Amino acid sequence: MSDVIADESVYQTDALIAEDINKYLETHQHKTMLRFITCGSVDDGKSTLIGRLLYDSKMIFEDQLEALESDSKKVGTQGQEIDFALLVDGLAAEREQGITIDVAYRFFNTEKRKFIVADTPGHEQYTRNMVTGASTADLAVILIDARKGVLVQTRRHSYLAHLIGIKNIVLAINKMDLVDYDQAVYDGILKDYTEFAHSIGIKQFTPIPISGFKGDNITGPSENTPWYKGPALIQHLEDVEVDQVSDQEKPFRMAVQWVNRPNLDFRGFSGQIATGVVKVGDAIRVLPSGKTSTISRIVTLDGDLQQAAAGQSVTLCFADEVDCSRGDVIASSGNPPQVADQFESTIVWLADEEMLPGRSYWLKLGTQMVTATVQAPKYQVNVNTMEHLAAKTLDLNAIGVANLSTDKQIVFEPYEKNRTLGGFILIDKITNATVAAGMLHFSLRRAQNVHWQATDVSREFHAGLKNQRPAVLWFTGLSGAGKSTIANLVEKKLARMNRHTFLLDGDNVRHGLNKDLGFTDADRVENIRRVGEVAKLMTDAGLIVITAFISPFRSEREMVRQMMKPGEFIEVHIDTPLADAEARDVKGLYAKARAGDLKNFTGIDSPYEAPEDPEIRVDTTSMTAEEAAEEIVKRLIP
Known part of the structure; x- marks a missing residue:
């Protein structure tokens, strides 16, 4: 009998463990995701901060920790046992020079949220990598060394983050331990940055005094800054609202990535919904052709849905035989996006070779790929003063405004309304290297007024x-x-x-x-x-x-x-x-x-x-x- 009771006890214990595991998995499955970047000038402590976040969130395996402690002893870290920057600076060149060169992506989670963080380089020559990391981010952590204040790269990265459309910005004034947690230093930097931020259109941001080295105000309030009453960094990252809800409130848009035709009985159009909500029975319009139909099915790996929203990857089936292919955009019939072939745009030049006005490049916007020609810039932006400078071309890391034209019409919306249909990259046709990233502002009026005139003699x-x-x-x-x-x-x-x-x-x-x-x-x-x-x-x-x-x-x-x-x-x-x-x-x-x-x-x-x-x-x-x-x-x- 005792054996039976023991077996039953073990069974109940296993059942409780299984229940706890299921609850844990259920909780983590429905956590929201926040993508953010750390950026700023050289040696502001970006890699150290991320290493600290990974360490404090228990996202380091024992063998990684042992290797980290060994590497830290080799490089020497002011008496500290662990150099957190080594967790992120994975390239040999980065460890040797003590700088970040490439974009390093790291994943961690807390009880409330999952995170993907991109550690972006501080050196000006690697600004292109910062733009890459920022392109998918919901939030930017702008780090400032409390000893140095607001620097050129602080301004450049802040301007780029705002330009790319990141609405949530954290100003992390780092290395407060090296200025004895002096509130006057913090207040002076905050004043300088506030003036600059307002001048470029950043209306609000969250300032936090931190020390990535010591851990002050990272996971909880620090006794060293009793004058600071705001949230700790991780608390803010857990609670900040991302823009997913507003994306669902926008008109429906989905770029077609793939025509799904497994057999003669099924034909659907697959992609990720950029904005809005789509339901079975909704009237839609395929652009740029302008053909219309209605949604007959919304297919996913988990079965059919009656509706789907921004962020979901789905396959849409039409009630009618309408021509639709990769690069087309499926949109709500009553409120479609624009179609044009001439635009004003902001361009961030990413190549070592300067931009050549008149040269043709591949332009990739969402799933659309066309030939584009860029005209000479209207002006270049001085990121320190926001002054508009005359320019005939753009060189590495330069930011300018220029008109461009495409060899055929593309579906677009202004970048400030839709990052998916407003953001593009330019690709060199010979080398296939990405040479620029850009944001469309609006179509030029002549693009709407000038049409190709058909003639009878061919x-x-x-x-x-x-x-x-x-x-x-x-x-x-x-x-x-x-x-x-x-x-x-x-x-x-x-x-x-x-x-x-x-x-x-x-x-x-x-x-x-x-x-x-x-x-x-x-x-x-x-x-x-x-x-x-x-x-x-x-x-x-x-x-x-x-x-x-x-x-x-x-x-x-x-x-x-x-x-x-x-x-x-x-x-x-x-x-x-x-x-x-x-x-x-x-x-x-x-x-x-x-x-x-x-x-x-x-x-x-x-x-x-x-x-x-x-x-x-x-x-x-x-x-x-x-x-x-x-x-x-x-x-x-x-």
């Missing part, structure tokens, strides 16, 4: 009259390579064959259409863009267009290729070694460039990016100009 009709296929023979190569000579011979041969042609020569175009342009990288980009547009119009007229331009950048040659119909752009690389081109320099340009009298000369002090896979390559060291022209014509017209 480009096919024009080509048919001339009995030829339109094409662009794009000659590229160094100055003196022989482009103009060979291009002229090619046109003469085509003319004898009764082909309708037109030759656009680099020097000739600069006497008229492009007489206002110089030879800077930005002007070279604009030179090729204009020539590309002219060549496109000429192919629409059915002509064979021959161009002879150095066109030194692959990006611009690729831009012109994208303007043309598939197969119509034929890149001809006149491949002449620099020494040979310089030796036959009849204009004396290389000599002037070598002497420093001619700046930005291709091959000397300005780069030439040779084609990697041209349709035709002409080796001028092994054939004459006449032979080259004959070979090109044979390739064009077999």
